[in-house]
Amino acid sequence: MQCVYCLSAVDDKANVCKVCTRDLYLFRPLLEKVKELETKLAEHQDPVELQARVDELEALLVAERSRMDKKEATPWRLITDVGQFIFIPLALLLLAHALIVVIYDINMLYLRIASVALPLPFAFYLFKTQKRSLLGWFIATAFLAASSVIGMSAITAWVDHTPILPQSMIEWREFLEYAASITLSFLTGMLLGGVAYHRAHRVVKKKDGPFLSALVSKFSNGSTSPMDMHEKIQKIEEIGGSLIAAGTTAMSIYTGLKDYL
Numbered sequence: 500m501q502c503v504y505c506l507s508a509v510d511d512k513a514n515v516c517k518v519c520t521r522d523l524y525l526f527r528p529l530l531e532k533v534k535e536l537e538t539k540l541a542e543h544q545d546p547v548e549l550q551a552r553v554d555e556l557e558a559l560l561v562a563e564r565s566r567m568d569k570k571e572a573t574p575w576r577l578i579t580d581v582g583q584f585i586f587i588p589l590a591l592l593l594l595a596h597a598l599i600v601v602i603y604d605i606n607m608l609y610l611r612i613a614s615v616a617l618p619l620p621f622a623f624y625l626f627k628t629q630k631r632s633l634l635g636w637f638i639a640t641a642f643l644a645a646s647s648v649i650g651m652s653a654i655t656a657w658v659d660h661t662p663i664l665p666q667s668m669i670e671w672r673e674f675l676e677y678a679a680s681i682t683l684s685f686l687t688g689m690l691l692g693g694v695a696y697h698r699a700h701r702v703v704k705k706k707d708g709p710f711l712s713a714l715v716s717k718f719s720n721g722s723t724s725p726m727d728m729h730e731k732i733q734k735i736e737e738i739g740g741s742l743i744a745a746g747t748t749a750m751s752i753y754t755g756l757k758d759y760l
Contacts, residue, residue, distance in 0.1 A: 504564070505628055506699055519628075525567075529560045565630065584625045584636075585643050588618050589650070592681070596651040601658055608756070614677070615684045615755045618643065622688025627695045636689060644681040648674055673758075680755030683747045690744035697740075 502509050507518040514523055523530075536553045595613040599605055622640070625631065649663065652674075656663045665671040 526560060526563065529556055529563070532556055533560065580625070581639065584621050585639050588621045588685075589643055589646055591617050592647045593650045593654065597654055600651075601654060611677075611680070611755045614647070614681055615751050618681055618685040619688040619691075622685045623692040623695070624688075626689045626692030628692075630696060633689065633693070637686065640682050640685040640689075643685065644678040647681055648678045676754045676757075680751050683751035683754065687744050687747040687751060690740055690747065694740040694744065 501507065502516040502519060502521065502523065504521045505516060505519040507516060509516050509518075509523065514527075515521070516523060533553060533556050536556065592614060595617065596610055599610045599613070600607070618640075622636075625636070652663050652665075655661065665674045
């Protein structure tokens with residue numbers, strides 16, 4: 500079976516995930532029922548009722564996992580997450596700046612590429628493993644971007660004996676564009692991680708969006724079953740999330756590298 504937290508493969512008799520070390524004992528009855536019904540579903544000629552039951556149990560599983568996550572959301576856990584996913588990328592960005600600009604004095608293009616590439620995997624893993632607040636982490640991302648740009652400027656100012664803050668409108672524009680590219684890179688990772696999380700933890704919603712429902716119904720000429728319609732709506736929502744992530748990726752690359760393109 501799979502761990503309900505990190506989706507790693509675990510032994511059917513294991514009570515603790517060997518990857519994320521989370522307790523699986525309370526989820527075992529639901530996991531066993533889901534597995535049993537999925538086996539029956541493959542052999543059943545009319546799977547609609549069993550599929551609905553599987554989705555219901557999966558929804559209960561997700562709800563229980565969410566409840567456990569909220570219970571474990573201690574201040575220390577939040578501090579740990581901020582340290583892992585904000586301060587480690589910040590330290591890596593400042594290190595990249597010091598190596599590329601100060602020590603090796605090579606083309607700034609490499610620094611811009613590193614600034615776009617480094618935050619994304621951290622944000623992806625952050626949102627892939629657990630459902631999180633998009634707004635709260637976006638604010639943390641803005642702090643990461645601002646701290647990175649100010650820190651890089653401070654390193655340059657210390658070496659070259661120049662002011663830390665920009666001294667002209669052109670410098671301010673470059674300052675803000677650089678911060679925006681880092682922010683958009685992290686946001687892209689958040690969106691892609693969120694899409695991956697929801698794909699792995701699909702839950703049947705009580706009611707799909709009326710606009711998407713009407714659109715799917717129109718193009719299928721009313722011949723699509725409710726279950727098939729729900730699946731199509733979920734795929735459209737996933738594609739929409741991926742397209743938004745692609746747009747933020749393009750904006751991140753443009754704002755970070757436009758002076759070199």
